[in-house]
Amino acid sequence: MNQPADSNAAIWQSEEITATWAAEAGRHERAHAGPLRFLAGLLPFGEQDPVTVLDLGAGTGAASRAVLGRYPRAVAILADFSAAMRGMGEQEMAPFAGRYRYVEFDMSASDWPAEIPAAVDAAVTSLCVHHLPDDRKQSLFAEIFARLVPGGWYLNYDPVRTDDPVVAAAWERVSDASDPAAAAQRRRRTPQEQARWDNHVRYLSPLAPQLGYLRSAGFHGVDAYWKRLDYVIFGGVKPAGAGSPR
Numbered sequence: 001m002n003q004p005a006d007s008n009a010a011i012w013q014s015e016e017i018t019a020t021w022a023a024e025a026g027r028h029e030r031a032h033a034g035p036l037r038f039l040a041g042l043l044p045f046g047e048q049d050p051v052t053v054l055d056l057g058a059g060t061g062a063a064s065r066a067v068l069g070r071y072p073r074a075v076a077i078l079a080d081f082s083a084a085m086r087g088m089g090e091q092e093m094a095p096f097a098g099r100y101r102y103v104e105f106d107m108s109a110s111d112w113p114a115e116i117p118a119a120v121d122a123a124v125t126s127l128c129v130h131h132l133p134d135d136r137k138q139s140l141f142a143e144i145f146a147r148l149v150p151g152g153w154y155l156n157y158d159p160v161r162t163d164d165p166v167v168a169a170a171w172e173r174v175s176d177a178s179d180p181a182a183a184a185q186r187r188r189r190t191p192q193e194q195a196r197w198d199n200h201v202r203y204l205s206p207l208a209p210q211l212g213y214l215r216s217a218g219f220h221g222v223d224a225y226w227k228r229l230d231y232v233i234f235g236g237v238k239p240a241g242a243g244s245p246r
Contacts, residue, residue, distance in 0.1 A: 029062065031179075032157070036066040036126060038226050039155050039233050043122050045071050051121035054147065055079065056140075057107050057128025060089040061100070063157070067124065068096045079105035079116060108136060110143060119149050126157040133203050137210060142217040148238040154219065155235035161204035162230070171229040207232055218242060 040063075045051050050073045055064045058078035068074055078093070078100055080086050086102045093100050103115040107128065123144045129137055144154050162168050176183035189197060207224060211234060214222045219236030226233040 032062060032127070033066070035157055035226060035228070035231065035233060036063050037070070039063065039124065039126070039157050040066040040070040042155055042225055042233070042235075043067065043071070043153055045074065045121075047071060048073050049121075050074070052077065052117065054116065054120040054123040054144075056105070056123060056125045056144070057131075058089065058102070059085050059126075059128070060092045062092075063124045063126040064100060065093065065096065067122075068099055074099070076100040077103055077116060077120070079103045079107075079113075081106040107140060108132060110139060112143065112147075116147070118147065120147055121149055121152050123148060123152070123154045124156070125154075128158070129156055130158045130160075130204050131199070131202075134205055134209065137205065138213040138216070141213045141219075145217040145219060145238055145242075150238055150240045150242050152238045153235060154214075154238075155225070155233060156210075157231070157233045159204060159230045160207045160210070160232050161201075163206060175229060207234065210234065 043053075047070075049071065051071065053064070053067050053074055053076045055061065055067075055076055055078045058064060058080045059082075061076075061078050064076040064078050068076055076096075076099065078086075078089060080089070080102065081104060083104075086104070089102060101115075103113055105113055105116065129140070132140065141154070148154065162171070185193075186197075211222050211224070214234070214236045218238065220239050222234070222236035224232050224234045
């Protein structure tokens with residue numbers, strides 16, 4: 001797939017950028033561990049249910065670790081297109097050896113690899129869908145719907161955009177107050193850090209259209225189940241009468 005040099009693919013396949021991300025991994029874990037535990041708890045599984053969960057854009061597996069830690073008999077398929085991130089993930093996922101596997105998959109394309117099963121009990125995404133343009137978000141949600149068993153849930157943890165300047169200012173003010181170090185870093189970004197930020201916000205979408213994409217795909221129970229400023233967990237369930245994936 002031919003992509004411009006400043007694309008998300010080029011950024012996250014860069015070993016240097018991935019190393020920079022790894023150096024900040026501890027801060028990422030602290031910031032996102034709580035919401036990901038909440039996401040795992042939203043899945044309607046019993047503790048001993050032997051379920052399969054698909055983690056798209058899995059990175060180093062933070063969402064999968066939250067799910068596998070809560071459901072001891074669950075297994076996870078982690079899909080990511082960055083070899084560097086998959087390599088780091090193998091180290092982070094070591095406590096769950098035998099309960100997960102990585103698959104190479106570029107979410108910007110609709111060509112799903114055969115290693116991803118046609119039917120999974122749930123699908124999750126975290127901190128990755130916002131990198132996709134709106135038309136691809138919409139088609140991805142439909143593709144996820146097709147892969148879920150009836151009654152299967154899809155949940156997404158991601159930042160969203162607001163077009164209201166009052167709301168945007170409030171988000172920034174509260175965020176800066178809670179993390180002064182990150183606020184200071186924002187004011188003195190290196191060119192590479194600025195490139196990462198520009199990539200981060202390029203395709204940010206408001207919440208409402210994305211909920212609409214889920215409904216259009218056929219999901220029921222669509223809602224924002226958790227929200228803190230610009231970070232949201234939203235999703236829905238495939239109706240029991242929707243039929244099984246082929």
